[in-house]
Every structure is written in C-alpha cells, then in structure tokens.
Amino acid sequence: MDLLKPCTTLAKVVALASLAFTAQAETWKYAIEVSQGDIQDLYAQEFKKRIEAKTDGDVEVRIFYGGTLGTSADTTELAANGALQFANVSLGHLGSFVPEIQLFSIPFILSENNDVNKALMTESKTLYQDMSADFARNGLRLMSIYSEGEDAWAANRAIHSPEDLENFKMRILVSPMQVEAFKDMGSSPTPLPFGEIYGALQLKVIDGVGQPISSVYQSKFFEVTDYLISARHQLFTSAIITGDDWFNSLPPTRQQLVQDTMKEVTEHMMDEVPELERQFLAKIRQEKPELTYISLTEAERAPFRARAEQTRKKFVELVGTNGQTVLDNFLAERNRLEQQLN
Template identity: 30%
Template sequence: IKMASEDIEGDFMTTWGQKFSDEMKTWSDGKIDITVYPYGSLGDIRDINELCQYGVVGSVFSDYGWISSFVPEAQVLALHYLWPKKRAPEVLAWVMKNGKFLNILEKSFRRVGLVPLGVMWEDWMWITSKKPVYKMEDLNGVKLRLMSSKLLVEQWKAYGATPTPMSYGEIYGGLQMGLIDAQMNPIFADYSMKFFEVTDYFIKTYAEAYLGIPTVNQVLFDSLPKNAQEKMRQFWSEANLSSAKWIEEKNNSDMEKIKKERPEIEFTTFNDQEIEKMRKIAVPNYSNFSKIGGKDAQLIMDTLIKDVSDAKKALGI
C-alpha cells in the first residue's frame, strides 16, 4: 500500500504515517506493507488526495483544508474557536473515542470513495507575517495565505484579512516576492519549510487548530478483513494523545531553533481580550458552514459541537 503524506520527512504526518506502517506490518506478520511517501514525492497536496480517491495510492495523510476540495464536510474541523485554549488534544481524543462525529463524517468521505481513520492533533496554527500584528485590527488588508477552503476564506475575511489560497510549495516564494504578506501553519512547518526566513512576526490567535486526517481508499479498506480494519482505526485512536505530546515537543524544539537562527523575530500570543473579540465574530459565522459544507453540513456541525461540549464536561474543563 502506498501512503502519500502531506509533510516532508521528519514532520508529523510522515513520521506518524511510518509508525502506522510499522505497527500494521508487525501486527499482520508482513501481510500489510505500507510505504510512506513524503511531501513532493507523488505530487502536490491536492494531487495526493485525488490519487487516493482514484485508488492510485491506497492511503493519504492530509488535513481538513485540502481534503475539503473532495469532502466539503471536512471543513467543519476548521471552525474557529471550536477547541478550548487549554487541554484541546484531550478534548479531541475524547471526541474521537467517545463521540458520534467521526462515524457521521465517514459517510461524507465514503460518498467520494474515501474512509477517514481518525483526526489527529498537530497543535495550533500560527500566523507568520512580514507586517506586525498585535491585535485583530492589524489584520486589516493583510494578504494571508490559507489552505484551499471556502470556510477558511470566509472566516479570515470576517476579521478584515485578505485571504489568498495558495499551494504549500508556493508559500516561500509568495512571501519572498510579496505576493502575500503572511501565511498560516503550525510551528514545525514554519521551521521545516523555512517560512521563518521570509517573515518577521509570529502570531498565535488560538483561532484554529491544525488537524490531520489519515485516510484510506474505500475500495481498498473494504477489501481488508474486519480485524485489519479495526486495527487501523484502533492505531489512530490510541495514538491521539501520544502523537499530540510528540508534536508539542517538536514544535517547542523547532521554535527554539527559529529563535536561535533569527533572534529578531517577534513572537506574539493574543491575550484573552483579543481572543474574545475574534470569537464574537467567528461564532456567528458558523452559519456559513451550513451553506458551503456539503450535503450533511448542519448535522455534522451540530454533532461535532455537541461532542466537544460533552468532552469538556467529561474532562472537567
């Protein structure tokens, strides 16, 4: 089985894709042999999602933004201020294990020939900008590169930014040539893709988490024995918290490397007042999802919001 990763070698999706491969190979005595292909090996991000849909590759590890071109319902994971500021990985792990969301989302994936195995926490998204951003109003007119998602575009427009969807591989050049002023990614991507070399300000708003979706071609998945299907789902469910700890440590390490290589970069975290200001704009705009989020948008959104609420209650948050 070929598994196409959205990340380069050493980053989250490729590393955890390899752990998945090792686990499945050991469990099956070599009968299930998954080869992980890092970003760029089999094409750009949109390409690899399409290859999985058509069965050219058996599996893809992508995010909610790019896979939404095929499964618009996946954009629900991009709703701003959905996840709590504290203990968010625990909330996601609870939702994946105990909630109803993933089962409903799977129906949408299956309509286009795909099966999601889980949703994985890859930490908060950071804006990296060539212009200073200390408060929401500083986003006015900022040409901000986003993943290809209608929902993301509408959300960032609401704060005053000028959203600019762009391929992952074009970001560095886009910043260098002034086609964009800023971009959004987790810290590990900002370091591994060298975006810190062409931006001077890092801003954490707690608006959006970066979440990965390990996915399998439906025909391939349904052809596997039931115990193999269950093992695949089990791996990602059990990996939620350990992978979240792994990526937190990596992001902290990569941030220190960025600070060492470019000590002049400013790191800013929005305070509670700015977060609340953005939240008051974001939540009413959830209604956009019901219009652009596909056939089961409202059901999927309502289910996820309830699952997150139930998770917070269960965890005492």
C-alpha cells in the same frame, strides 16, 4: 549418511521457499504532503513502526513525501482508486469532497483541553459515523483526524487585533470556508499552492501564512518573516484517508487492526505534539533571534473569538440543510467531553 542427504536438500528447499514467501511482504503506500522530519512524517513513521510490528513483517509501509505522487488532489484520487493505501491530506482540501468536514476551518471550534480534542478526533460520532456515507460516495474512508499543533501565523508585521489584519494578504488553502474564516477575522485571504509560499513571503506577494510551528521551521518560513504570532484560534488539523473499496476488501481482523493502530498513533502523537512545538519554536528563535514571537492575551483573543460566530453561520449556509445539524452535534460532543474531562 547418504540417507540423510535427500532430507537435508528438501529442508533447504523448504527453508528457501519460506524465505522467498516472507520477502514478498504486502506493501502499503502512504503519502504525506510535506517533507521528512515534519509532524506528518513523524505520524506516518509511527504508524509504519506499529503496523509492521503487529503484522510480523507481513505488511511493509512505504512513505512517499510531499509532491512525490502529485498534489493533495492527486493522492486523494489515488487513494479513492485503491492505488494508494493511505494519504495524509488537509481538511481544507477534503472540504471539496465532503463540505461538512470544513467544520474544522471555523476558528475556536475545538477545545483548549488536549484530552477533549484527542477524544473528538478519535471517537466523534459526528465525524466517523454521520459523515461516513459522504466519504464513501467519493470512494473514500476517513481513518483519522489529528492535530499538528496550533495554526500559528508567520507574518511580516505584528498582529494583536482584527484591525491589524486589514489589507493583510494571508495565504490560505483553496477552501471556501477558509476564505470566509479569514475574511471574518479581518484579513484578505489569498489562496496559493504550498510550494509557492516561501517565495511569495520573500517577495511580499503575501503578508503571512498560517501553519503549524513545525512547518514554519521545516519549510523555513521564519527566514522570510519577522513575526510569529500565536492567537490559539485553531489547531492545524490533518486527515488520514484511504479508499473505501480497498478497506472493505481487507479481512475484518485486518480492518480492526488498522483502525486500532490509527487510534493509538493519533493519541500518541497528540500527546507528543505540544513538546514538539516547543522544540521547533526553540529552534526558530535560536536560528533567528531577531524574530519577534507574540502570544496574544485573552483580551486580545476575545475579538477574534467573537468574529468566529459569524463564521459558524457561514458554515451552515455553505453546507446546506445538514450544516446546522453537524455543527450542533459536534459542539454537543465537545461540550459533553469538556464536562467529563475537565
């Protein structure tokens, strides 16, 4: 029996060492702009679940909620420097780094077919290849674009036409294209930090805000507005970015794993979002029955759609010589996919 003791002790040492090694999982930090329970959080949680399972626990994803690591500008800088592995940021914000990505600020630029938009947001050559050098020059890599749902308007008055937006102070991101887009639709665009929206709506400093219905509920904007308007003019799109140097430092198999998982999660969430929108809208209407929900008819949407043509011209002017190429290529991709998937 004494002869077995050293072997038993050695086995324990090996087992303990193995446990210690396993405990030191690589941590990937992932920042989102909003609070727990929002669609950005659901996306991040889905990515966390899948990547941790695929790496057998070798990677742990730690999620940081809105404001924890600073503003969107702060998290973008942290990602570029490799201090943060993933950041979920708005495309309006990213436009200050890569002007071409402000394509998504143009109303009616996307399809009304969810399958078409899924394909665009996961496979578009215009987005992931043609713009890659522009992102890399800023130390960034675009990993995914996905929809959080339609950009609905929580407002203090009814909107049925562009004329109803006259002298209407619409909160927007600090984005040149968003300014132009909302001017073209008839409103007075008013840049404002996200954290100030609730108070500004309550005090009538602004008249409304465009947000996904999930955010209207989670951030309680419906409490301080009387109307929720669905014009179906735009999807509220978000981007997942990482640092280009950090991504390139990963082994090729790990790079492919991240890319494949991001694509899977984007497709999964874009299938889930329509039902989530219905659930959040039901919660809003239950908690504030007196709120008026307006869904514009096709005839009411037509004048807004016509005004978006002017916004396309401004996009080209803003971006410069490459703007027309980006716009043409993206619309060609969209039209081709609509023919294939319709």
